């Protein structure tokens with residue numbers, strides 16, 4: 690892994706920086722590249738534009754590691770209201786959340802109760818809820834949580850990360866419950882004892898797991914989303930799917946708002962399902978710095994804002 694990625698991931702978790710950097714105007718300017726605004730209305734406006742061109746969306750209200758369970762209730766209420774707004778606006782938009790944002794650090798049962806209330810609301814509107822995958826200490830608990838909620842409802846999916854050695858094995862076990870999977874490479878700083886230190890290994894593992902998912906799409910009809918901006922991997926997935934006789938409309942690619950917008954349009958025109966994840970909220974600092982870590986050249990863009998604003 691490269692040093693600049695490590696430094697940026699360290700910055701993403703630094704308490705002083707979390708408190709102070711978001712107040713700096715030039716950083717706020719740069720963040721606009723990755724999110725349309727801080728309010729849900731900004732996300733809704735962007736989702737309407739995407740809908741016009743055939744791109745679906747998923748909303749994430751930014752936040753993680755809240756201070757108590759009252760805050761968890763507020764976040765859960767926010768998501769339920771958002772589902773209602775999505776419904777009223779007739780948007781092809783799902784939601785995606787972090788379990789630590791609805792109390793996972795305090796109570797499994799309360800988090801389950803809150804998540805369930807969100808998924809019931811989603812079902813009422815024929816919608817869907819994704820569970821983000823956070824740092825490795827949450828991995829096992831998140832997968833167990835997913836098994837439990839999946840046994841009660843179908844409209845929930847979980848994110849898996851290809852940088853972890855264990856993911857292939859976990860996916861194999863999850864396939865028994867007909868899961869909905871979003872595959873990513875992984876955004877956090879993880880030790881070499883549990884995660885591939887080299888990017889090429891993360892990429893190779895991504896493709897190996899993608900093949901497992903493509904077979905599961907074909908044989909079990911599961912929902913799998915390939916969440917990546919890696920055009921090389923996307924081409925390999927397309928080729929493997931073609932070889933397996935999987936039609937394009939069964940392939941789902943997910944990307945982040947502001948990254949590879951031209952390719953998003955090309956994929957949708959080619960007949961693939963494309964979903965763009967739109968984040969919003971005031972708590973954007975750690976999330977934003979993880980985006981910088983994915984492509985340290987983005988730091989240049991932040992600095993450019995310093996001189997142009």
Ligand SMILES: Cc1cc2nc3c(=O)[nH]c(=O)nc-3n(C[C@H](O)[C@H](O)[C@H](O)COP(=O)(O)OP(=O)(O)OC[C@H]3O[C@@H](n4cnc5c(N)ncnc54)[C@H](O)[C@@H]3O)c2cc1C
Nearest residue numbers: 821822848873874875876916917918919943944945980983
């Ligand atoms: C829909 C979605 C949901 C996600 N959910 C999670 C989650 O729950 N847990 C988790 O750990 N991670 C999540 N991620 C982040 C993911 O783990 C990666 O960190 C991120 O997607 C970058 O990896 P990549 O697959 O695009 O490949 P990379 O090899 O990192 O990037 C491929 C190419 O894409 C472009 N690119 C990638 N990132 C950026 C960027 N930030 N800015 C500009 N260009 C960029 C560059 O051209 C780069 O060469 C999610 C990603 C997506 C798209």
